[in-house]
Amino acid sequence: MVGRTAVERLLPGFEVVDVHAHIGRWGSPGGEGSADELRRITDRSGFAKVVVSSSLAIQYDAPEGNADVARLTEADGRFHGAVTYNAHYPAEAREQIERYAAHPRFVCAKNHPAHNRLPVDSPASLAVIELLAARRLPLVLHTWTGDGPAVAEVARRFPELAFVWFHALASDYREAAELARELPNVHLEYVTSTQERGKVEHLVRSLGSDRILFGTDQSLINPVYALGPLLEADLSDEDRRRMLSTNARRLFAFDKR
Amino acid sequence: MRILDSHCVFGRWPQEPRDVSLEALLESLRKTGAERGVAVSLRGVFYDHDEGNAETLRACREHPEIVPAATILPAAYSGVEDLPARLAREGFRMVRLFPDVQNWALENVVVERILAECAGAGLPVAIPVGKRAGVASAAARLAPAGCRVLLSDVYYPVLAESLEALRRREDFCLEVTRTCMPFAVELLCRDVGASRLVFGSRSPLECGRGAVEMIDEAGISPEERAAVLGGSLSMLLGGI
Numbered sequence: 496m497v498g499r500t501a502v503e504r505l506l507p508g509f510e511v512v513d514v515h516a517h518i519g520r521w522g523s524p525g526g527e528g529s530a531d532e533l534r535r536i537t538d539r540s541g542f543a544k545v546v547v548s549s550s551l552a553i554q555y556d557a558p559e560g561n562a563d564v565a566r567l568t569e570a571d572g573r574f575h576g577a578v579t580y581n582a583h584y585p586a587e588a589r590e591q592i593e594r595y596a597a598h599p600r601f602v603c604a605k606n607h608p609a610h611n612r613l614p615v616d617s618p619a620s621l622a623v624i625e626l627l628a629a630r631r632l633p634l635v636l637h638t639w640t641g642d643g644p645a646v647a648e649v650a651r652r653f654p655e656l657a658f659v660w661f662h663a664l665a666s667d668y669r670e671a672a673e674l675a676r677e678l679p680n681v682h683l684e685y686v687t688s689t690q691e692r693g694k695v696e697h698l699v700r701s702l703g704s705d706r707i708l709f710g711t712d713q714s715l716i717n718p719v720y721a722l723g724p725l726l727e728a729d730l731s732d733e734d735r736r737r738m739l740s741t742n743a744r745r746l747f748a749f750d751k752r
Numbered sequence: 753m754r755i756l757d758s759h760c761v762f763g764r765w766p767q768e769p770r771d772v773s774l775e776a777l778l779e780s781l782r783k784t785g786a787e788r789g790v791a792v793s794l795r796g797v798f799y800d801h802d803e804g805n806a807e808t809l810r811a812c813r814e815h816p817e818i819v820p821a822a823t824i825l826p827a828a829y830s831g832v833e834d835l836p837a838r839l840a841r842e843g844f845r846m847v848r849l850f851p852d853v854q855n856w857a858l859e860n861v862v863v864e865r866i867l868a869e870c871a872g873a874g875l876p877v878a879i880p881v882g883k884r885a886g887v888a889s890a891a892a893r894l895a896p897a898g899c900r901v902l903l904s905d906v907y908y909p910v911l912a913e914s915l916e917a918l919r920r921r922e923d924f925c926l927e928v929t930r931t932c933m934p935f936a937v938e939l940l941c942r943d944v945g946a947s948r949l950v951f952g953s954r955s956p957l958e959c960g961r962g963a964v965e966m967i968d969e970a971g972i973s974p975e976e977r978a979a980v981l982g983g984s985l986s987m988l989l990g991g992i
């Protein structure tokens with residue numbers, strides 16, 4: 496086992512892109528959450544590309560956390576950035592989006608309505624999303640049980656903008672698949688620490704594998720744990736390949752930026 | 753390495769369209785690579801614990817890969833003394849409680865009696881913690897000495913609290929599955945020791961493969977790995 500990555504052991508021949516990763520801490524025991532630690536974990540996981548946002552940016556200070564992410568992406572080609580904004584601070588949000596939309600290593604914006612206690616369909620939040628839509632900068636969005644109507648309404652309002660619903664509405668994943676069927680600009684990333692049997696198969700059956708993305712939520716969740724449902728799911732290799740890398744490469748165009 | 757799953761259920765799931773049949777559980781154990789699973793009939797959780805427990809015993813007689821765990825609904829535990837002693841005589845190896853599904857609080861005096869009777873009968877009690885603050889603390893305060901409690905389904909926001917409960921109570925142990933943060937397995941082995949850590953998947957509601965892989969690749973010794981994946985649970989149940 497030593498010297499072999501998780502991908503080589505568990506998914507030989509596949510490339511894995513993790514669209515949902517963080518640096519920073521989450522107020523619980525576990526790792527230290529540093530950028531160096533994420534690099535070491537990625538040496539072990541063997542993931543080819545990792546899209547990172549900062550938990551400091553999400554929970555407290557967006558500019559400081561985004562700067563941490565920028566440094567990581569500049570130091571190590573496996574990592575790409577998601578610029579986090581807090582729509583309670585419109586001028587700061589605009590400045591951060593403009594700065595990192597121009598940064599060659601950033602591929603999307605990240606918003607966490609629950610941490611900011613600001614609904615995604617609130618006027619303040621919609622004003623920022625308008626900026627993203629004008630730049631065609633995809634928005635990766637924390638979504639959870641009960642959020643379906645609000646996130647769907649926002650995706651309907653901005654058909655030109657690509658959205659990724661992180662956690663695929665958690666236990667409302669059936670609703671997520673149903674909503675996404677009518678919203679071609681919506682992608683689903685399905686990770687949660689609860690690993691419901693049948694969730695991955697259901698998403699693929701009802702939406703197809705073209706708009707489902709693999710994400711881990713590391714530094715909160717161990718990336719190997721996050722692979723579990725995909726390893727157990729009854730899927731074709733082609734479906735796995737799309738979810739693990741093809742779809743993310745198409746959406747984020749890592750090399751074109 | 754021998755994998756034993758402490759956390760299994762079977763029957764029907766009335767709250768969502770889920771296949772949690774006995775067949776689904778057996779299939780789920782196979783997929784996880786688990787040799788045996790400790791299981792509770794959901795009839796006992798959602799409907800009647802006597803009927804459910806009887807169903808669990810029948811299923812275990814037919815399928816030796818399932819080890820019987822009983823359940824008791826505190827709201828229905830009246831007019832009966834020492835059900836746990838009878839359950840132990842019937843062959844049950846553990847009692848699993850469901851406060852989250854059944855919507856009751858641990859601070860219930862009936863639960864105090866159940867815990868005391870389980871201690872007397874030598875039956876470990878699995879209590880789901882979930883993400884709820886205060887559950888592990890309440891269990892640590894309320895369980896009488898000698899009551900072996902398995903803190904089950906422990907999520908990251910309450911891990912520190914659950915670890916403190918284990919520090920105070922030598923007779924407590926912890927299910928590692930949902931403690932899925934990077935390096936959590938290593939930290940738990942260091943902090944409380946592998947002999948107090950057990951694998952449990954909540955099969956067939958959830959998949960166990962990710963947790964097994966996480967334990968498999970953790971930076972712990974082969975002896976610790978064997979304990980977490982199965983040895984500690986076997987020990988807790990007096991050998992399975």
Ligand SMILES: [Zn+2]
Nearest residue numbers: 515517661712
């Ligand atoms: Zn996240």
